[in-house]
Amino acid sequence: MHSLPLFVRLAGRPVMLLGEGEPADAKRRLLERAGAVIVGEEASAALAIVAIEDEAEAQAAIARLQARGVLINAVDRPDRCDFTLPAIIDRSPVLIAIGTGGASAGLAAALRQRLEALLPATLGPLADRLYALRAAIRLAFPALDTRRRALGAAFAQGGALDPLAAPPEAVETWLATPTAPIDRLVPLRLRSADPDDLTLGEARALALADRIYAPAHVPAAILDRARADAVRILCDTPPVTREAGLTIWVEWA
Template structure:
């Protein structure tokens, strides 16, 4: 599967952003930009990003053309074909921000997903993130190897884990550090039941998401491999010597484990 766009978070505080237009749509974008700390200017301003909220089609196209000719990246409200970037629906649990985008094809769908996530994500999530940031030195000291640290945190964040992201409060971080055992590691084998990644068990999906290395032949479907971390090392055979962290070996049903 290929991403239609590359999701990024822009540090907007103190950054100048052009906003062109008036009416409700422009007012809503202004509130969003100002809440993020951006400095809003008009079309003649100098900026790398611009939002165009102009109702008239011809006028909107003209503004977009002028801005793009200056090398400005443009978001044209309700005109995805003219957009260099889109603005997602946002769930704010600062410093945790969840963004839902549809590439501009359905703002209503993004809004509906946001409403579901608003009900799902606890208000303590931001404070949990801040507690983890405050404890980063202690976490690094406890798990000096980056792979081991990633694995330990991944297990703690899982459903029912010590730092379950939908249940744990900030006080859970200190308790987890006091009781944390060794991070999982070694080699685990996944014998595929089908080419559909949705047929992976929850445990198998977690292994893929946390593994430092993925051992898979050319016959393993790309859809399965897409569930692994993008920065995981990919190999065709298992390493000759034991490696730190977790290695996942994926096998098609016809292959021996």
């Protein structure tokens, strides 16, 4: 992973914007949508976007700002960027960012267009309803691990809260008959070291797993498909006792 994606709240905060023309105008529109206060180089800000077309002038501005400790996005100069601006799918409050680390803005835009067609307009209202009912969800599932597993099962494809199909009112229906998730041990038999060879079901199981048992020689690329907070236990044999939640035993010769 070449960068750590972050969502930064810019409402009311200053961001420097240097440059003129369409590249600068495009960045200005994006910053205005985020509520940023756009300022010049003479102001104080933690972030700056350099959209200057002249190469020598742009490099000089970048050097000055970096000397001040300002994080920079340099338009069309990915090797000089401290951060990049992704293609964005806006289903507020749900935001999906697609980045290529500056390798190809066109590729990011193409992916955004494809994903836009998959994500329903109900996705934002569904998130709003979940937020409004968060107290009721905590009451139905008091334990954090149980709540996370219950939501994970509900959000799965075909689940009660499938994000691509469920209307906002489905949250109340789901809460009316809360069901605690079943403790499971699922074997996952790898066919190759390539994570793209995982089936959809296998990838989903890794993404939902509470803990993963695996031999030390299992490729890191496979384990990276799991949640960052899933417990990883390196061992050569599967667990002998049933544990709470979803446990994955990865097998690979």
